[in-house]
Amino acid sequence: MLQYQIIPVTPFQQNCTLFWCDETKQAAVVDPGGNAELIMKAIEQHGLTLTKVLLTHAHIDHAGATQAISSHYNVPIEGPHKEDQFWIDLIPEQKERFGFEHAEHFTPDRWLNQGDTVTFGNITLEVYFCPGHTPGHVVFFHRASKLAQVGDVLFKGSIGRTDFPRGDYNTLISSIKDNLFLLGDDVRFIPGHGPMGTFGEERRTNPFVGENAR
Secondary structure, eight states, rough: EEEEEEEEEETTTTTEEEEETTTOEEEEEOOOOSHHHHHHHHHHHHEEEEEEEEEEEOOOHHHHHHHHHHHHHHHOOSSOHHHHHHHHHTTHHOOOOOOOOOOOOOOOOOOOOOEEEETTTTEEEEEEEESSSSSTTTEEETTTTTTEEESSEEEEEEOOOOOSSSOOOHHHHHIIEEEEIIOOTOOEEEBBBBBOEEEHHHHHHHHSTTTTOO
């Protein structure tokens, strides 16, 4: 069975998520944006073996501690989609702009695409390509638990920003309506920031992608 802990990190309070298989204690960390010591402490407290780092996208608040975690545990980096390479290349610039002390450039061991899966222990996560916030954004979905980690695609009552380089509003709306919402109203989601929600509630009430959105 999938277990998880949300670990808010960085001044942006980004929802880094620690996923693990309760049968094998193997784990994956999604979007380690910073505060590597907090993430490592959670891994230790649960007695887990980290097997990989997963990235929804390469903005620094989601990816800043990727290299630190990957190097410390000697584990591969999977994700995001290759279209986010330019954001990885901009990490030194993002580091200076936002005052991140320990962010490092990294090279993913595996780029992810629509239809891919990632595994740890007895857990399989499905990968959905959901560009718009960034051009290479992906989402991770655990079908058995009806739980998705959606990064900055969708929030409770809102959607991701599209005013960053190579962001696109119409593409983001399509990613949500034509990819995520098709997974079902009862799917719970962990956003990149803020509280969890369900796709059904957002489909009904979200002012950008809900039934009454213009």
